[in-house]
Amino acid sequence: MATLKFLSFLIFQLFLIANNCEGVEVGFYKKTCPNVEAIVKETTKHFISIAPTLAAPLLRMHFHDCFVRGCDGSVLLNSTKGNKAEKDAIPNQSLRGFQVIDAAKSALEKECPGIVSCSDVLALAARDAVSLINGPTWSVPLGRRDGRVSILSEASKNLPTPFDNFTTLKTTFGALGLNVKDLVVLSGGHTIGMSHCFSFSSRLYNFTGKGDMDPNMDQNYINHLKIKCKPADGTTIVEMDPGSFKSFDTDYYTMVSKRRGLFASDAALLTDTQTKHYVLSQLNQHGSTFFKDFGESMVKMGQIGVLTGNAGEIRKHCAFRN
Known part of the structure; x- marks a missing residue:
C-alpha cells in the first residue's frame, strides 16, 4: 500500500x-x-x-x-x-x-x-x-x-525531513525533477537559520533506540550540543551554522566535512560519492561554485509544478483564497 x-x-x-x-x-x-x-x-x-x-x-x-x-x-x-x-x-x-x-x-x-x-x-x-x-x-x-x-x-x-538518509532524500528530490547536485546545493541553505533541538536530539541521546549517540557526528560537537539541548527539549533553538548563521556563505560545507552537520540529512551528504565530492570541493571559498550553483538550483526548484495561464488564481490577500 x-x-x-x-x-x-x-x-x-x-x-x-x-x-x-x-x-x-x-x-x-x-x-x-x-x-x-x-x-x-x-x-x-x-x-x-x-x-x-x-x-x-x-x-x-x-x-x-x-x-x-x-x-x-x-x-x-x-x-x-x-x-x-x-x-x-x-x-x-x-x-x-x-x-x-x-x-x-x-x-x-x-x-x-x-x-x-x-x-x-x-x-x-x-x-x-x-x-x-x-x-x-x-x-x-x-x-x-x-x-x-x-x-x-x-x-x-x-x-524532506532532518532525519532522512541519502536514499530517501534522493528519492524525494528526484520525484520533483531535482537531481543529486540540486540536493547537495540546496542543502547548503542550512548555512543560515536556527533549529529546535528535537530536530536532531536523537543523534545526541538515542540514535538507534538504545540510548546511544550517532557515530557519524563529531564527539566533541555532540558534547557541545548536549550542554544546550537536554533530552525531550522542545523549545531550545540552536544555530545550524554556528558563528555565521546570519550570513549566507560556504561555512555549512566546512561543518559537514568535519561531521558537524546538525541533522542526519546533513551527515547523509558524506555517504554518497557525488555529494561528498561537492561538499569537499566547496571548502576553499575562493574556488567555490556554491553561489552560482545555488542560484541555478533555486531557479530550477522554483519551476516545480507551477500554475500558469488560466490555472489557479491571483489572490488579493496571500492568506486567503479569492
Whole structure:
C-alpha cells in the first residue's frame, strides 16, 4: 500500500512538472507591473534590516511551498472552515516571515492590483532575503499563479525531513525533477537559520533506540550540543551554522566535512560519492561554485509544478483564497 501511494505521488508530481512549467519567464510583468521586483526588494530589505534572521525562514518558506503541490503559494494559505492547511503542518509551524509577503503583496496591490501572484512574491522575497545577507542573487522567472488548495497532510508527507538518509532524500528530490547536485546545493541553505533541538536530539541521546549517540557526528560537537539541548527539549533553538548563521556563505560545507552537520540529512551528504565530492570541493571559498550553483538550483526548484495561464488564481490577500 505504501509503495502504491508513493507511485501515485511520483506520477502526480511528474505530471505537474511536465504540464505546468511552461509560461514562467524573467520579465513576465515588464508591461503589467514593471516595478514588481523593486517593490518586493524594498519591502524585503526593510524587514531584513530590522530582523536579519528572517532571511532563513523566508528561504525555507519558498522551499516548503515548492515541495508540496509545486510553487503555488499554498504554504501561505490559512486554514478555513475547520480544514487544516499546509501552514499548520509540524514542519511549517516554525516558519516566520509571512508579514514580509503580506506587506509586499499589499504594496503591489496598490501599484498594480490583481496582477502579481503571491507565489511570485514569495519567490522574489526568498531571492532578495538571501542576497541581502551577503548571499548570491539570481534572475527569477515569473508568471506563477496561486493555487486554491492547501492540505496539512500533504506537507507532513511530502517535505524532506532532518532525519532522512541519502536514499530517501534522493528519492524525494528526484520525484520533483531535482537531481543529486540540486540536493547537495540546496542543502547548503542550512548555512543560515536556527533549529529546535528535537530536530536532531536523537543523534545526541538515542540514535538507534538504545540510548546511544550517532557515530557519524563529531564527539566533541555532540558534547557541545548536549550542554544546550537536554533530552525531550522542545523549545531550545540552536544555530545550524554556528558563528555565521546570519550570513549566507560556504561555512555549512566546512561543518559537514568535519561531521558537524546538525541533522542526519546533513551527515547523509558524506555517504554518497557525488555529494561528498561537492561538499569537499566547496571548502576553499575562493574556488567555490556554491553561489552560482545555488542560484541555478533555486531557479530550477522554483519551476516545480507551477500554475500558469488560466490555472489557479491571483489572490488579493496571500492568506486567503479569492
